[in-house]
Amino acid sequence: MIHIKGVSVKLPSFLLDQIDLRIHLGEFFTLLGPTGSGKTLLLESIIGLLPITNGSIWIDGRNVTAWAPEKRAIGIVYQDQALFPHLSVKKNITYGLRYLKRRGLTTTDLDRLIEQLSIGHLLDRGVENLSGGEKQRVALARALAIRPNVLLLDEPLSALDPEFREDIRELLKALHAETRLTVLMVTHDFAEAHFLAQRAAILRNGRIEQIGSVHELFNHPANFFVARFVGMKNIFNAQIDGTHARVGNLSIQINSNGGSPSNHIAIRPEDIRVFPNQARPENDVNCFDGRIERIINHGHHLDLQIAVDNIDFRATITSGQFMRSNLQIDNRVNIAFHPNSIHPF
Amino acid sequence: MKTQRFPDLFLCVAFCCSAVIVMFIMAPLLQMIMQPSMADLAETAQDRDVVRAIRMSILTSAAAALISFVFGTPLAYLLARKQFIGKRLVESVIDLPIMIPHPIVGIAILSLTGRNNAFGAALWSLGVRAMGTVTGIVIVLTFVGLPFYINTVKSSFEAIPQRLEKVSRSLGASAGGTFFRITFPLAWRGMVVGMIMCMARAISEFGAVVIVAYHPMTAPVMIYERFTAYGLKYAQPVAVWLIAVCLLLFLLLRLFSGSARSRS
Numbered sequence: 043m044i045h046i047k048g049v050s051v052k053l054p055s056f057l058l059d060q061i062d063l064r065i066h067l068g069e070f071f072t073l074l075g076p077t078g079s080g081k082t083l084l085l086e087s088i089i090g091l092l093p094i095t096n097g098s099i100w101i102d103g104r105n106v107t108a109w110a111p112e113k114r115a116i117g118i119v120y121q122d123q124a125l126f127p128h129l130s131v132k133k134n135i136t137y138g139l140r141y142l143k144r145r146g147l148t149t150t151d152l153d154r155l156i157e158q159l160s161i162g163h164l165l166d167r168g169v170e171n172l173s174g175g176e177k178q179r180v181a182l183a184r185a186l187a188i189r190p191n192v193l194l195l196d197e198p199l200s201a202l203d204p205e206f207r208e209d210i211r212e213l214l215k216a217l218h219a220e221t222r223l224t225v226l227m228v229t230h231d232f233a234e235a236h237f238l239a240q241r242a243a244i245l246r247n248g249r250i251e252q253i254g255s256v257h258e259l260f261n262h263p264a265n266f267f268v269a270r271f272v273g274m275k276n277i278f279n280a281q282i283d284g285t286h287a288r289v290g291n292l293s294i295q296i297n298s299n300g301g302s303p304s305n306h307i308a309i310r311p312e313d314i315r316v317f318p319n320q321a322r323p324e325n326d327v328n329c330f331d332g333r334i335e336r337i338i339n340h341g342h343h344l345d346l347q348i349a350v351d352n353i354d355f356r357a358t359i360t361s362g363q364f365m366r367s368n369l370q371i372d373n374r375v376n377i378a379f380h381p382n383s384i385h386p387f
Numbered sequence: 388m389k390t391q392r393f394p395d396l397f398l399c400v401a402f403c404c405s406a407v408i409v410m411f412i413m414a415p416l417l418q419m420i421m422q423p424s425m426a427d428l429a430e431t432a433q434d435r436d437v438v439r440a441i442r443m444s445i446l447t448s449a450a451a452a453l454i455s456f457v458f459g460t461p462l463a464y465l466l467a468r469k470q471f472i473g474k475r476l477v478e479s480v481i482d483l484p485i486m487i488p489h490p491i492v493g494i495a496i497l498s499l500t501g502r503n504n505a506f507g508a509a510l511w512s513l514g515v516r517a518m519g520t521v522t523g524i525v526i527v528l529t530f531v532g533l534p535f536y537i538n539t540v541k542s543s544f545e546a547i548p549q550r551l552e553k554v555s556r557s558l559g560a561s562a563g564g565t566f567f568r569i570t571f572p573l574a575w576r577g578m579v580v581g582m583i584m585c586m587a588r589a590i591s592e593f594g595a596v597v598i599v600a601y602h603p604m605t606a607p608v609m610i611y612e613r614f615t616a617y618g619l620k621y622a623q624p625v626a627v628w629l630i631a632v633c634l635l636l637f638l639l640l641r642l643f644s645g646s647a648r649s650r651s
Contacts, residue, residue, distance in 0.1 A: 091553050111556040112564075118557045124550040128572045137568075141559025188558055 043067040043224055044088065044192055049097035051080075051087050058083050058248040061097070065192075065241075068222040072235035072256070074271065075245035081228040084245070085194045088226070089116045101191050115142060117185030121197040123177040125169040131180050132165040138188040146188045159183050159213070175206030179213070186217070195227040199234055211237055232272055236260065244268050263308060263387055274308035274385065275345075275356040282307070282386055290353050295327050296384045304386035313383035314357035316346060317376040318367040329378040334371050337364075348377055416630070423624040431624035440609040440625070441632055447521060447605065448589035451528035452582040455536035460578065463537045464566070467544035485534050493598030496526055523599040528589035536585035543577020544570065583640050590633055 044065040051058040058080045065071040075081050086092040088099055090111035098107045106114050125134050135156070139146045147155060156162050159179040164172065169180065178198060185193060198214070199207045215238055218225055229235060235242045235256055243253040244267075252264040263269035269277050280287040280294070287294045287307050296307065315323065322329055332355065336347035344364050348355045355377055359367075369375070423431075431437050465471075466478060484492060500517035501507045510516075517523035547570060555565040593607040601608060606629045614622035 086553070089553075089557050091556065110561070111553075112559045112561055114557075115559070116557055118554060120550050120554070122548075122550065124548065124554045126551060126555075126569060137555070138558030138560075141564070184554075184558070 043100075043102050044226060045100035046084075046088065047098045047100065049084075049087060049099060050095045051083055051092055052095045053083075056080065056083065056248060058087065061250060063243060063250070063253070065224055065226055067102070067224055069241065070218050070225045070227070070239045072239035072242040073226060073228045073245055074230065074232065074235055074242055074259075075228075076230055076271070079245045080248040081230075081245055082196055083248075085118065085196055085226070085228055088192075089118055089194060090114055112141065115145060115188060115191045116194060117188060117190035117192070118194045118196065119178070119181045119185050119198050121201045123181040125172075125177055125180055125184075127168075127170060129169070130165070131161065131167050131169060131172070134169060134180055135165075135183045135187055137184060142188045147186070152187055155183055155186055158217070173206065174202045175209055178202060178206070178210050182213075182217070186221075186223075190223070192224040192226065195225060197229055198227065200229070200231065214238060232260070244271055246271075262385060265387060266306060269306070269308040269385070269387065273310060275311045276309040276314070278307055278353065279305060280307045280386070281305075285381075287384070287386065291351050292330060292353060294384065295381050296386060297381045302386075306387050308385045308387065309355075309379055309383055311345060311356045311358040314355060314377050314379045316348070316357050316359055316363075316367075316369075317378065318369055318373065320374055320376050322376055323378045326378065327381065328384075329376055332375060332377055334369060334373045334375060337369070337371060346375075348375060350377065419623055420627055420630070423620075423627055427620075427624045428627060431628060436604070437606075437609065437625050437628065440604045440606045441629055443521070443524070443603055444590050444606040444629070445632065445636065447524045448528050448532070448586045448592075450525045451532045451589040452536065452586040454525070454529045455533050455585045456578060456582055459533055459537045459581075460540060463540035463581075464544055464570070466537070467541045468549070481534050481537050483534075484531050489531065489592065489594030490598055492530055493527060493595035496523070496530065496595070496599055500526070517599055519600050519602055521600075521603060524596055524603070524605060527595040527599050528592055531592050531595060532585035532589040535588045536581040539581035539584050540574065540578050543574045543581070546577075547573045579640060579643070583637055587633070587637065590629075 044063070046061050046063040049058065049061045061084060073081050073084065083092060087094050090106070090109060094107065098105055100106065101114060101116070126137065129137065135152070139152075156165070159182060161176065161179050161183060164176060164180070169177065172180065181198075195214070199210055202210060211234065214225075214227075217223075218238070227234070227238065239256050241254065242256050242259055244251045244259065246267055252259060252268045254262075259268065260272050263272055263274065266277060278289040280289045282288075282296070282304050285296055285298050287296050289307065294307065317323065317329075320331065330350045332348040332350035334346055335349050335354065338345040338347070339361075341361070343358055343360050346357045346359060346369070348357060357377060462481075466474065466481075487495075496517060498504070499507060500510055500515075500523070502511050515522060517526055551569050551573070552565050555569045556562070560568060591607065592605075593611060596605055597608055597611070604612070606625065610622050610625050610629070613625060
């Protein structure tokens with residue numbers, strides 16, 4: 043378990059401000075945020091590599107704030123793996139056992155870990171010529187070999203080719219399911235958080251914007267920044283009155299938000315359905331007529347920018363849908379979205 | 388269709404400038420090397436004073452490089468890894484010996500190690516003398532060679548990703564353990580290069596040495612003495628031998644550091 047109590051880190055050009063975070067025992071927690079938001083800084087504070095200005099850090103119920111990094115038994119895997127280039131794969135993996143022999147894995151457990159990570163054939167090789175995926179597996183084995191109290195992952199997937207990324211993602215999930223280790227992973231990719239984590243926090247400019255379950259963050263963003271970060275491309279100022287939101291001249295039906303004060307609504311682009319040739323859905327709640335202003339091709343999907351009464355909506359459709367409907371700029375279309383897909387905040 | 392290829396004017400100018408520079412360095416050296424006859428060179432090689440002076444130059448500059456290694460490495464590490472108030476000042480102080488005219492270095496060291504001040508008096512009471520001693524020569528050569536060692540090794544430390552050290556700490560190694568198991572093995576080649584740079588600078592030192600210790604004679608002082616006493620013809624063979632020995636020594640060190648790296 044990691045408990046971060048009011049931690050601040052003051053650097054000449056950056057402030058990590060009053061971070062409060064509790065990561066439960068055995069939990070896979072993700073820290074999300076754009077580049078430069080202070081995610082890595084927080085990881086390095088937890089591990090003790092960066093002195094904190096205020097607050098305290100507790101690992102498994104012990105206050106480790108004043109402990110040296112080597113006493114904390116926290117494993118870390120960086121995005122660039124940080125393998126020791128002058129040591130073989132085997133020596134990399136067993137590096138920590140010299141210091142943490144009593145708590146580290148036994149030879150049998152280590153062999154099992156190596157087998158599980160499929161790196162047995164690499165043990166005598168140098169690390170320079172390994173593929174990205176292999177390097178990441180070695181880095182994971184090295185961190186796990188000391189049987190850490192918690193494992194910190196600093197964007198472990200972002201530097202990998204897509205083919206390896208999926209592999210390592212699956213591997214992380216399987217390892218966590220087996221070891222039930224407390225894991226804190228930093229990423230800027232919401233899809234990774236969705237796949238791996240139970241809960242997440244969103245960090246921006248050294249401050250936590252929202253903490254909650256991944257589902258909660260995804261569906262109930264607390265503010266404009268979080269909504270934008272979790273991929274809601276349609277965010278509008280709105281006057282909300284019970285089950286209706288007024289955006290410009292549009293009256294949009296929403297589910298009641300329980301009376302909590304909101305002045306924005308957000309809709310995911312994939313939740314907006316597009317009907318060519320002005321066809322209408324069976325249930326025409328929140329169905330509006332618009333004009334395609336822009337088509338952005340992302341390969342396997344496309345984003346359509348559709349103007350409805352001077353309000354721009356962004357809708358995502360698959361390339362198959364796009365080909366079938368033969369949509370073009372300036373076409374008139376109907377868009378529709380269910381009240382369940384509207385997130386007031 | 389055949390395309391006409393014109394020589395790039397910029398590259399032509401660059402090549403011409405490079406050729407001039409290489410000639411500028413090589414011409415006087417080649418001229419000097421080719422001047423003495425084989426008989427002169429053979430005779431000089433048997434001259435005990437010459438052998439002693441060259442040996443003195445090599446040993447004292449090697450000692451300076453070794454001292455730089457022992458005391459300069461921690462400083463280079465701190466400069467590469469830590470931010471602290473006055474860091475720029477410390478860096479400027481380290482570069483001072485490069486800028487100060489070297490006779491001034493000699494005078495400064497003589498005055499510090501003389502009996503007229505507390506530090507010098509303490510040294511005298513311990514039996515340490517700088518004036519006219521090997522100790523004095525080593526002090527002077529360390530002084531002029533240190534910046535070359537520290538700056539080279541600092542760059543070498545900076546080239547090692549700090550994350551390697553961070554991971555090592557997370558795996559249970561102390562700061563010292565991390566230095567000796569990670570940083571040192573990755574930076575040692577830089578240290579060898581730094582020692583070569585330091586030694587190269589030290590072996591060529593004349594201005595400061597001649598003030599602190601005319602005797603025991605180092606090779607540059609001997610070359611100067613032969614030149615002023617007997618003329619160019621007697622100075623050249625000593626210079627040729629000094630260049631040859633230094634070239635061989637530095638070549639061996641480079642080869643050693645290169646082959647050791649390819650093994651590691």
